[in-house]
Amino acid sequence: MPTMLEVSDLNHRFGTGENVHLAIRDLTFTVETGQLACIVGPSGCGKSTLLRCIGGLLTPSEGTVKLHGDQVSGVPEDLAVVFQDYSRSLFPWLTVAGNVEFPLRSRRLPRAERRARVREALDWVGLGDTQRKFPWQLSGGMQQRVSIARALASRPALLLMDEPFASVDAQTRFELEDLLRRVQREQGSTVLLVTHDIDESVYLADRVLVLSSSPASIVADLTVDLPGERDQIATRESAEFVALRGEVARLLQKREVAQEAN
Ligand SMILES: Nc1ncnc2c1ncn2[C@@H]1O[C@H](COP(=O)(O)OP(=O)(O)OP(=O)(O)O)[C@@H](O)[C@H]1O
Numbered sequence: 001m002p003t004m005l006e007v008s009d010l011n012h013r014f015g016t017g018e019n020v021h022l023a024i025r026d027l028t029f030t031v032e033t034g035q036l037a038c039i040v041g042p043s044g045c046g047k048s049t050l051l052r053c054i055g056g057l058l059t060p061s062e063g064t065v066k067l068h069g070d071q072v073s074g075v076p077e078d079l080a081v082v083f084q085d086y087s088r089s090l091f092p093w094l095t096v097a098g099n100v101e102f103p104l105r106s107r108r109l110p111r112a113e114r115r116a117r118v119r120e121a122l123d124w125v126g127l128g129d130t131q132r133k134f135p136w137q138l139s140g141g142m143q144q145r146v147s148i149a150r151a152l153a154s155r156p157a158l159l160l161m162d163e164p165f166a167s168v169d170a171q172t173r174f175e176l177e178d179l180l181r182r183v184q185r186e187q188g189s190t191v192l193l194v195t196h197d198i199d200e201s202v203y204l205a206d207r208v209l210v211l212s213s214s215p216a217s218i219v220a221d222l223t224v225d226l227p228g229e230r231d232q233i234a235t236r237e238s239a240e241f242v243a244l245r246g247e248v249a250r251l252l253q254k255r256e257v258a259q260e261a262n
Pocket residue numbers: 014015021023041042043044045046047048049050196214
């Protein structure tokens with residue numbers, strides 16, 4: 001598979017002089033087209049900083065980010081982001097259809113094409129019948145599905161997700177995880193998802209990148225060899241899942257113990 005995202009020798013520092021804080025150290029990795037990669041790391045390790053660098057919202061102190069071979073400088077047109085806080089990312093004065101259509105308006109697409117994409121994306125996430133509703137008339141899980149539909153409607157080369165299911169209840173979280181895996185596989189989307197939830201990273205991903213505590217660096221790059229069809233109960237009970245989850249947990253714990261000892 002061709003490479004979609006290439007992060008090379010990335011370093012990022014906040015502040016200057018005595019107040020300098022190294023948030024990311026020497027990060028290098030790639031994500032292949034059609035892959036769902038999860039980044040898991042402890043709280044405060046630098047995950048959001050990394051996503052901001054990839055999304056062109058922050059210029060890294062050193063290193064490069066390339067999206068399908070083009071160096072990222074500024075927010076790439078063909079990149080979409082889904083954030084944790086759906087209630088702040090949807091416009092309350094626009095209908096569901098209006099929210100999904102919003103980013104397409106700047107694309108000079110004919111109106112009929114925009115409408116067709118809105119319908120299609122809402123169908124993908126099972127919300128075809130909510131077009132005329134407003135976000136505040138929907139449950140939290142449904143609102144996050146609207147955010148996912150909005151991101152997918154623009155057919156991004158890369159979908160970045162920053163703790164996208166952290167603000168919903170456990171049952172809805174399972175539903176949204178399954179929805180993401182289904183849509184990602186059906187559409188062949190390339191997804192990079194950040195989470196601090198070890199189980200979620202293993203359940204969702206084709207591949208898990210484990211980050212150290214701050215400054216973020218990669219401590220392991222694990223292939224998830226679970227079957228493509230996953231089930232919230234059977235998969236999580238399987239020996240392969242339990243072994244991988246243990247491996248990720250041990251890697252994170254080892255880094256934290258080493259950090260405390262320093
Ligand atoms: N604008 C900023 N100025 C100074 N320091 C910052 C800034 N943004 C983040 N940091 C610091 O960089 C480090 C990484 O922060 P970041 O938000 O990327 O971590 P995170 O892994 O996303 O955290 P969380 O899991 O809590 O969301 C933290 O120590 C944080 O305090």
